[in-house]
Amino acid sequence: MNSLARLLGLALVLLLLFLGALTFAQQWLHSHHERVRTETIATKEAQFDSLIALSNIGSSPWSDEKIRELSTALGATITVNAEPPASPSPASASAAASVSSRKSSRWEFTHDFPASENRAASRVTVRFTPPAVLHLVSLYQQSAMMLLFIALGLTLALVAAIVFSVRARNNGSLDASSTHADMRSLTHLAQVSARQGTELERERNERLRAEEDAHFQQTLLNRALEEKIRLGHDLHDGIIQSLYAAGLTVEAAKNLLATNPAEATRQLEAGVSAINVTIREVRGYIAGLSPESLRQQxxxxxxxxxxxxxxxxxxxxxxxxxxxxxxxxxxxxxxxxxxxxxxxxxxxxxxxxxxxxxxxxxxxxxxxxxxxxxxxxxxxxxxxxxxxxxxxxxxxxxxxxxxxxxxxxxxxxxxxxxxxxxxxxxxxx
Structure with a gap:
C-alpha cells in the first residue's frame, strides 16, 4: 500500500514537471512569434524607405500606377490616406490605447509624410502577409496548448487517484489485484508522457531551423537591394555622365564639319576615345572592379x-x-x-x-x-x-x-x- 502511494506521488511530480515545461514552451513560442513579427515589420519598413529613396518619387500622394509598382516591389498592399489622423485628445487617450493594443498583432506599419509647399501631409499604410513559417509556429502553439490541457487532465486524474489510494489504505479495502492494475496504468502513463515530450522537442527543433532559414533568406534579400541601389548610383554618376560627354563631343564635331573639318576630326577622335574609356568602365563594373583610372593615376x-x-x-x-x-x-x-x-x-x-x-x-x-x-x-x-x-x-x-x-x-x-x-x-x- 505504501509502495503504491509512493508511485502515485512520483507520477504526480513528473506530471507537474511536464506541465511546467509545457507552460514554459508555450510562453517561449509566443515570445519568439512576437519577436519575428517585430523584426519582419522593421525589415519591411527599411525596404520601404530604400524603395522610396531608389525610386526618387518624393512624398505622397502618388498615382495609382506608382502605388501598384511599390506594392509589387515590396510584396505588400499600400494605402495612401489624404492626411495623417489627428493626435488623440486627452479624453480619448484610454480608448486610443485600447485600439492600439488590438492592432498590435497586425502585420502593417505606417509612414507619415509631412506637409510641403506643394503637397499636404499624408500617411501611407503598408500591410503585408506574414511569412509562412509563422503558420508553422501557430500550429506548434496549438499543439503545445493541447498537450497542456492533456497534462492538466492527467494531473487532476493523478490527484484523484492519490486521494482514493489514501482512503483505500485507511479502510484496508485495496487488494493486490487493483495495486497491480494501477501500477500498469502508471507505467503506461509515464511512457505516453515520455513520447509526448520527445515529439514536442522534435517540433521545437524543426521550428528553430525554419526560423533560421527565413532569417537567412531575408538577409540575402536586403543585401541584394543594397547592391541594386549602389549600382544605380554608380551607373548614373559614372557611365551615364561619360556617355553624355561623348555625345556632346560628337555634336560639337558635327557643328564644325562645314567650317573646320580638321577640328571636327579631332573632336570625333576624342569622342571615340571617350566611348572606348566608357566601355572599359562598363567591363570593370561587370567584373566587380573599381574604375581603372583610380588605380593608375x-x-x-x-x-x-x-x-x-x-x-x-x-x-x-x-x-x-x-x-x-x-x-x-x-x-x-x-x-x-x-x-x-x-x-x-x-x-x-x-x-x-x-x-x-x-x-x-x-x-x-x-x-x-x-x-x-x-x-x-x-x-x-x-x-x-x-x-x-x-x-x-x-x-x-x-x-x-x-x-x-x-x-x-x-x-x-x-x-x-x-x-x-x-x-x-x-x-x-
Missing part, C-alpha cells in the same frame, strides 16, 4: 581627365587645386565617391549652368578633408530644388556614405557652390 590626374572628357570642346576654363598628399591617405572607396561627386557637379555646371569658369579644390583642414566645386553659371533657386533629380540625390547619398556634410549654395545668375567636408578615420591628426 592620382586623384588630381583623375579630376583633370574627367574635366577634359566632360568639356566636349567648350570654352570653359578650370582652376584645379588638388592636394594629392591628402587624397593619398584615403582608400579606393572614398576616392571613388569624391570623384563621382566632382564629376556630377562639373557636368551640372556645364550642362545646366553653361558655366565658363569652374573651380575644383581638395585640401585638408585639421582632421577633415574638404572638397569644393564652384562655377559662374546660371545658378538655381536652392529652395525650389529640394526634390532634386538623380544627380543631387546621388551626391547626397555618397556624402552620407563618407559620413560627411554636403552643402549647396546658389541663386539665379550667381553660379553654384558645392562644399563637402568629412573626417576619414584613417586620416592622421
Amino acid at each position: 592620382s586623384f588630381g590626374d583623375a579630376v583633370r581627365s574627367l574635366t577634359q572628357t566632360l568639356d566636349a570642346g567648350r570654352a570653359a576654363t578650370y582652376d584645379l587645386r588638388i592636394d594629392d598628399e591628402a587624397a593619398a591617405t584615403l582608400g579606393e572607396e572614398p576616392i571613388a565617391h569624391l570623384l563621382q561627386i566632382t564629376r556630377e557637379a562639373v557636368s551640372n555646371a556645364l550642362r545646366h549652368g553653361a558655366a565658363t569658369q569652374i573651380t575644383v579644390r581638395l585640401h585638408r583642414a585639421g582632421g577633415e578633408i574638404c572638397l569644393l566645386v564652384q562655377d559662374n553659371g546660371r545658378g538655381f533657386a536652392v529652395t525650389g530644388s529640394s526634390g532634386g533629380g538623380h544627380g543631387l540625390g546621388n551626391m547626397r547619398a555618397r556624402a552620407e556614405r563618407l559620413g560627411g556634410k554636403l552643402q549647396f549654395s546658389s541663386s539665379p545668375g550667381q553660379g553654384t557652390r558645392l562644399l563637402l567636408t568629412f573626417a576619414p578615420p584613417s586620416l592622421p591628426a
